[in-house]
Amino acid sequence: MAQVRDLNVTKNVPLPTPATLMQEVVRSSEQAEFIANSREIIRSILQGTDERFLLIVGPCSIHDTKAGLEYAQKLAKLAEEVKDKVYIVMRVYFEKPRTTVGWKGLIMDPALDGSDNITEGLTQARTFLRQIIDTGLPTATELLDPITPQYIADLISWSAIGARTTESQTHRQMASGLSMPLGFKNSTAGDLVAAVNAINAAGKPQTFLGVAETGMASAVTTSGNPDCHIILRGGENGPNYGADDVAEAIEKLTKSGVNDAVMTDASHANCGKDDTKMPSVYREIIRQRAAGNKKLVGAMLESHLVGGNQKFPQPLEDLTYGQSITDKCIDWDTTVTLVNETAAAL
Numbered sequence: 410m411a412q413v414r415d416l417n418v419t420k421n422v423p424l425p426t427p428a429t430l431m432q433e434v435v436r437s438s439e440q441a442e443f444i445a446n447s448r449e450i451i452r453s454i455l456q457g458t459d460e461r462f463l464l465i466v467g468p469c470s471i472h473d474t475k476a477g478l479e480y481a482q483k484l485a486k487l488a489e490e491v492k493d494k495v496y497i498v499m500r501v502y503f504e505k506p507r508t509t510v511g512w513k514g515l516i517m518d519p520a521l522d523g524s525d526n527i528t529e530g531l532t533q534a535r536t537f538l539r540q541i542i543d544t545g546l547p548t549a550t551e552l553l554d555p556i557t558p559q560y561i562a563d564l565i566s567w568s569a570i571g572a573r574t575t576e577s578q579t580h581r582q583m584a585s586g587l588s589m590p591l592g593f594k595n596s597t598a599g600d601l602v603a604a605v606n607a608i609n610a611a612g613k614p615q616t617f618l619g620v621a622e623t624g625m626a627s628a629v630t631t632s633g634n635p636d637c638h639i640i641l642r643g644g645e646n647g648p649n650y651g652a653d654d655v656a657e658a659i660e661k662l663t664k665s666g667v668n669d670a671v672m673t674d675a676s677h678a679n680c681g682k683d684d685t686k687m688p689s690v691y692r693e694i695i696r697q698r699a700a701g702n703k704k705l706v707g708a709m710l711e712s713h714l715v716g717g718n719q720k721f722p723q724p725l726e727d728l729t730y731g732q733s734i735t736d737k738c739i740d741w742d743t744t745v746t747l748v749n750e751t752a753a754a755l
């Protein structure tokens with residue numbers, strides 16, 4: 410018989426079930442309480458009943474959990490100082506969507522060597538999320554693979570669907586069943602239509618193929634996620650963080666009858682992936698909010714202990730501690746300055 414299956418599959422390694430991993434890396438009742446409470450605060454910010462500014466800040470990706478935890482400990486102290494004005498949520502990104510190919514994040518390749526030990530990656534991700542929550546910080550992540558949420562979503566306060574997947578039905582369906590507030594990025598081309606349609610679709614009930622806690626393939630039915638919003642991240646035609654761009658987004662969202670709260674990303678195409686431009690982009694976002702645009706509910710900043718980024722792959726022993734191996738980030742001192750300016754301005 411002709412071989413017609415798995416012609417291009419070289420390996421198929423079973424994973425532990427989500428239930429097994431959740432039993433191995435347990436969420437305590439205090440952590441569950443913290444996650445529920447932080448999600449509620451973010452919902453209130455999106456609805457405008459909590460007037461604090463939502464700031465999603467942290468490394469582009471977590472590749473070294475030691476440096477990630479050191480960053481979190483500093484950020485937790487800073488968050489406490491500005492908590493009356495700014496609600497800080499740490500970027501804890503484990504899945505990286507690549508333009509072509511490259512390291513796909515800690516879940517896919519925790520050893521950073523192409524060995525792709527996903528069981529170890531999921532275990533490290535859960536363990537790290539628990540450590541972050543214990544510093545007192547809520548967690549933010551991009552959800553990329555539609556099976557991943559079953560393993561980690563109970564430890565996430567806010568999530569994003571990235572520019573490369575906002576148009577994907579699979580991701581909209583997944584978002585419709587997620588329990589936390591979620592932002593859809595505008596497309597890499599820069600248009601807002603896909604994100605507006607995504608907010609609409611994710612708000613509706615959906616049935617799709619998924620995986621149950623037992624690891625069985627299953628048909629999942631959702632009630633829709635009412636807490637989705639847009640993230641303006643710029644695009645191929647340039648940035649979209651200006652006051653006119655934000656006003657245009659609010660108009661489009663209102664016309665479509667979906668949540669008109671806007672988050673603006675000071676990173677990615679809004680700064681041309683140039684960390685030295687990120688502060689001026691961020692300051693313009695804060696200026697608009699301070700000038701009275703309360704629909705501009707939050708911002709995103711890519712930040713790490715050390716600024717910029719470093720070439721990857723390279724020998725692991727040569728990596729600079731605390732510096733991004735994906736997109737360029739602002740350094741810690743710049744982060745402190747920008748966060749303090751935000752609290753002073755609002």
Ligand SMILES: O=C[C@H](O)[C@H](O)COP(=O)(O)O
Nearest residue numbers: 469505506507508509511736
């Ligand atoms: O935020 C991360 C990156 O911009 C995104 O994952 C794409 O990265 P790449 O263009 O380097 O693949």
Ligand SMILES: C=C(OP(=O)(O)O)C(=O)O
Nearest residue numbers: 469571572573594642677
């Ligand atoms: C990949 C990211 O962003 P975008 O989808 O906007 O490129 C990110 O925030 O890490």
